[in-house]
Amino acid sequence: MYELLVLGALMVHDRTGYKLRQILEGNLDTRRKISNGVMYPVLHKLEQDGYITLSKLRVEGREQKLASITDAGRAYFEKLMHQPIPNDAKREATYRFKIRAMGRETVGFQRAVLTDYQAIILQDLKDYQTVTDHLLSQKDNPERQVDIGWNLRAFDLAQAINHAKLTWVNEQLAALDGLADDDHFTTLPITE
Numbered sequence: 001m002y003e004l005l006v007l008g009a010l011m012v013h014d015r016t017g018y019k020l021r022q023i024l025e026g027n028l029d030t031r032r033k034i035s036n037g038v039m040y041p042v043l044h045k046l047e048q049d050g051y052i053t054l055s056k057l058r059v060e061g062r063e064q065k066l067a068s069i070t071d072a073g074r075a076y077f078e079k080l081m082h083q084p085i086p087n088d089a090k091r092e093a094t095y096r097f098k099i100r101a102m103g104r105e106t107v108g109f110q111r112a113v114l115t116d117y118q119a120i121i122l123q124d125l126k127d128y129q130t131v132t133d134h135l136l137s138q139k140d141n142p143e144r145q146v147d148i149g150w151n152l153r154a155f156d157l158a159q160a161i162n163h164a165k166l167t168w169v170n171e172q173l174a175a176l177d178g179l180a181d182d183d184h185f186t187t188l189p190i191t192e
Contacts, residue, residue: 001097003080004101005074007046010052014068015067017064021034028095051069052067052069054067077101081098081101095117106182111173111174114169114172132152
């Protein structure tokens with residue numbers, strides 16, 4: 001999963017391991033920290049596989065590693081971009097990583113990723129509603145009273161988050177309306 005974002009960031013320009021770590025942290029949960037013990041094994045594996053090169057660089061007296069993407073790395077990035085996203089714990093972050101790099105892809109690809117994302121959000125909403133309905137069916141059970149209220153609130157929060165994601169996806173799909181699948185659409189209006 002991290003390989004996709006690292007290679008996507010290197011498609012723009014070379015970056016230090018420190019900067020790549022900041023990019024990873026910025027695209028995961030805002031409180032999640034990526035240690036050098038996580039970052040550098042990813043970089044070394046990408047280098048070993050021939051997808052990047054690492055060179056030493058001195059910045060303000062400190063030695064840093066500068067990563068550069070290779071032609072094989074560009075091809076591997078494209079392969080990762082076009083792989084289906086597994087329905088696992090990394091799903092949300094992987095969609096964010098792909099969405100971040102979609103400016104390099106055709107409108108057809110952008111539309112396909114957004115449509116897939118829309119489908120999983122709708123399925124999540126359906127699943128949350130099923131659990132909510134079950135909890136509501138148990139509201140008169142005295143043994144469940146202590147748990148039901150806050151469980152319902154937690155599922156309400158999950159549904160609100162998914163509704164916000166769905167609104168965002170629908171807006172992005174609307175921005176692609178009328179464009180041919182083989183077009184490249186990289187300029188979206190910046191919203192605040």
